[in-house]
Amino acid sequence: MSYLKFDRRLMANLDESTQREYIRTNRKGAYCCSSIVGCNTRKYHGVLVIPIPSLSPNNHVLLSSLDLTIIQHGVPFNVGIHEYEGDIFSPKGHKYIREYNVDVASSTTYRVGGVVLRKEFIFCHYVNRALLRYTLLEAHSQTTLRLSPFLAFRDVKILTHQNTSINEAYQEVKSGVSFCLYEGYPTLHLQLSKEHQYVSAPTWNERIEYTKERERGYEYTEDLYVPGYFDVDIAVGETVYFSAGLDEVAPESLAPLFEEELAMRTPREDFRSCLLNSALQFYYRPDATRGYLLAGYPWFGVRARDLFIALPGCTIYADAPERFYRIMDTVIPDTRAFMNQVGVSKEIQGINEPDVGLWAIWTLQQYAHYAGNEDMVSRYGSFLDELIHYYLRNVHPNLRIDETGLCLIIGDGKPLSWMDAKIGGRAVVRREGYLVEVNALWYNALCFYKEVIPSRWDEQLETLLEQVRESFNQVFVNEHGYLFDYISPHTRQDWSVRPNMIFAASLPYSPLSKPLRRSVVEIITRELRTPKGLRSLSPKSDGYQPQCHGTQLQREQAYYNGSVWPWLLGSYFEAYLKLYGQGAISFVERTLIGMEEELQEHGVGTISELFDGNPPFKGRGAISFAMSVGEILRSLKLLEEAKREYDTQTLPIIRYE
Template sequence: MRFSFDKAACQNIRRALRKEWLLTNGLGDYASSSILCCNTRKYHGLLTVNTPLGRHVLLSALEESVRGGGKEFFLSTRQHPNVLYPDGHEYLESFRLDQWPEFTYRVGDVHLRREIFLQRGKSRLVLRYSLKGRSELPPLCLRLKPLLAYRHFHALTRANPQVQTNVETVPQGFRIEPYAGLPPLFFQVHGAFTFTASPDWFHNVEYFQEQERGFPAEEDLFQPGILDIPLPPLPEGGSVYLAVGVEPVEQDLEELWEAESRARISAHKAGGGLIGNLAQMGRQFCIETPSRTPAVLAGYHWFDAWGRDTLIALPGLAFYGGRSEFGLRVLAQVAKSLKNGLVPNFFAEDGRHAYNSADASLWYAWSVQCYLKENPDGLAWVREHAWPALKAIVKGYRSGPGLGIFVDEKGLLHAGDEKTQLTWMDAQADGRPVTPRHGCPVELNALWYNTLAFVDFLAAKFHEPTWDETQALRDLRVSFFEHFWVARGGGYLGDVWRDGFLDQSVRPNQIFAVSLPYPVLEESYQASVVECVRNKLLTPFGLRTLAPDDPGYKGRYEGGPAARDAAYHQGTVWPWLLGHYGDALLRAAWDVDGAAQGLLDTLTPLYCDHLTDAGLASISEIFDASPPYRPNGTIAQAWSVAECLRLLILLKRAAPPVYAAWEERIAYRLAHPVSGDTAGVCRVTMTIGNNTENTTAGTR
């Protein structure tokens, strides 16, 4: 998909500043900003590098201007207290995002285009500036002032005497190493240039989205000097290139640009439509860490590699997304990290992982199941690499790995205590769980049953009769129903059984009792659960985490950290739950085509409007629970993209004609926006099969 914002959309500053682009390189590095190239988060930057010490924003921004005839016109902009400065955004004619972002500025009769990409597999940013204009214009020069942050991406920096201002000359550029322990930066230019050392600090740069989140939002940025690059003479014009990386580039920059652009365009042509777009977006989360181990980043900008997120996202990113080899490497790596049957909740680069999740190990079983579903000939790999881990998980849980995890006398899986949060609803405020779920959570027991049944299946395949789980499975099914079923309102499953009482809150966790490959809930009750979730929790952007009629319901996710944590799982909508809702819906539906049609129609705003909002072409972490369902959290979340991709594939397979007609209607909806908004348009080009649909959507 290609997104093009016209001048009116770019000049709608309030909205343009909330539309963000993201580039990655497979190493955990990224470049990101708003479509105005004005940073609105402390996480934004042109080069954020994944170092052994964590991700660090090295190059925050470039102050850019065009000089000629005694005049200087700025192209860049920053936020300072009560002002955007300089005013480069006023010259922005259009923004386009295809395989990389492209910004076109107009100053009088001069058009300057800036394009940006990160080199795949290298911690290197490459920029191309292209000029067009009339022949009678004076010679023009591009002036660049690098603005360095050089700090951890969660932190902010202030002017300080510790910064090293020395600049070393290198071929076609210069090198600077502002602080010991962090990598140097190499700035290299294709062609003529002049560098003037001019160390200075740019004070009080603000990031309004951090202010809204209740965090410190102001810092100072260091300028080592000024780069002046003559622009090609008019009217022919031409391009100049700049590379910024942690090691020098040996290749000619123009050749490097052409080679990288060909590779990106070729990869883009490999898949079309919404499924192809989401599969391509999924690549952003699949990385090699500094120690060269495969990992899944949970979300951009601020999440790291998490066990639970990895195993929920991996099927969509890898086995449904065309990266099975990467997925198998991750599964093998996760198996090596097991401790007493537990998969880490957090993977640390130094190997000191955090083991504080009760469900991550059980998601490992589901991820292996998805691999086998998509690769039926993969049993040999499973036997060699996953089977020992699966047995260790079952043994570990039965023997009690700590954290209050044990199988009680009724066969239910128990986890945690009143001070811990061990499930995916893990928010805390003032050191206490916001959504207490210690005891026997419904989805934990659904996952436990699914894992036992899968181990039973594999034991039969691998001729290991000592792992016969028949009686345990029967007992667990009976006990599960007795403890979790709520008969009122058509019937549904409560959320947590604890100390003889059932929390009867209507939450989405019950859907896993129907959606998993081996459902713990008897077939005759499954449709009631799906109906309850559809009626009370389903929205156009995902499932609510609590029914709106519950006294604890929070319709908005906003305010400072404590206020947001209080709403995180108290109504807030999560797109990743849609994958399992789709599994459950298709299992329980008597009219598959009708069920698929209804769900696709409901989710049209997610797969249409949202892709032109927040993180362009990607899917946010969460949404407000109440209309208009404002996106929030990270702008690109691994399990959101993965499960929304997997859902589309499931629906396309279950009801091909329904899916094909719906995808065509997506293009029609983009071409006929319903908002009536005339403050600029986003032109979207979407390839459906072998056809290309050019559509236009109003900006939201």
């Protein structure tokens, strides 16, 4: 039985099936993405979406969709689906779907009269190629498949419309044809494994609608070019392969290539294996030597803070330390270049943010927990030393260590922390001054440095460490038992209850006493905890906005004023387990089982960027987010370690189907 399986009832309900999306990537920045029913609901959706750096920094949709028509006795049954302007769905291929499941390859089974056909999809590793496999399971008479490509050749952020600039010419290739619709684009090769007939019948499908873009306040209709179609006969028990790629491939190689790709994949058979698959999807290798983590799909690139936060969970706690080494070897030179003021990385966005170095130290600390202090110092000790002294030199344009010993962050109104929503270039939540998580990270960083490189520790640093601890308690602790989110010398004190104080209770070294840490966790549990993560603002605080949808302006206002962020669960669980010991294990376990349900929802088999702040906690934002996946994987490791420590004989960490 498949772990991720959707029956005909759900697939036929478009209100349900179009809300669930899948994502597959090739580790080179390309991806395929759509709703599980096959109806594209975003401008980012497509069968083959690839980076073309010479044209723009964004990805580009080449093949938007591939319509499948089953023909018997000359009667066509189009099992594709598109939404057109006016909420019109045509064709209505969803009514023929009997099952959709995601085990190794995405698989859709159709029944049309006496015909039962299975379609399977694979996105190849490290090459820009999508492979589809069609297998005829049942039929009572001659059956023909008709495949109609919908071509876009556009930036993911720009919709296309019928125009005269298009190049309608096509070239015949072995068992297929190729197209290049506009200058500057690569050639798209469409090929089949079997002899067929290609019929050139150029037409524009006009006014296709993307409902997610309409909800987001963007342009939402476009015209797609359909150059013609492929007709191929298929017999019962026979399999036909279709390839969409940037280079020509031998048709006879498609079957073994599909099997080879299939064998490389880990089946999605439980919660953790789904997360492991998802973690691998973020891994981005633009060439043979470099490696990064993309922040999320379908629209994020490489972001420094996200990378360091997600890195432990998506690599060392995903049983892939080799990825950790490659990524660190890639990002350390760029981080050093910024610290030495010799340049800012073009590949890594936000490497100049003031807290990025502190998150990098946290990442090194996680690695030390995994591999041991000696190994960490051997590999990364000099980098840790540079990071600490970079902050001590007070050369960052937006951060300085002031007379209190704390990190003071001052800017010009732009976002300066992970809460980076902005309107008109100005932060929606202007967190400046002393930020609670930044200073918790700073205290933790100093303690970690003292622990692992004692030879570099001196009396001056010891004095600073004690000063940071005392100042932290004086500045952030209030009489209500929680911590101020930030203290700004230029604005009125904000008493809002926000989740960033969790780091002062969760980090390996905390400046707070145990009673204070307990108080912080209890308040977060009462006001911020949900089954999907921690709210970014308490419902009791002014400005709470639980729904993160609508136009970009509405979403920006809601991101950090009530939306739920699942990546914060990692630190919340860490603090909870430290404080409550064996009694916390069942609580963490139950919460993770609740999170497991999310794999069937917004992003199938993965975890979304954020959720609404109120029930039913609907998934929002990116359908797959590296920080969410990474911190849930780390949470599973924390739970495993707690069970081992207390020798708890309970149910498995997560139920298995």
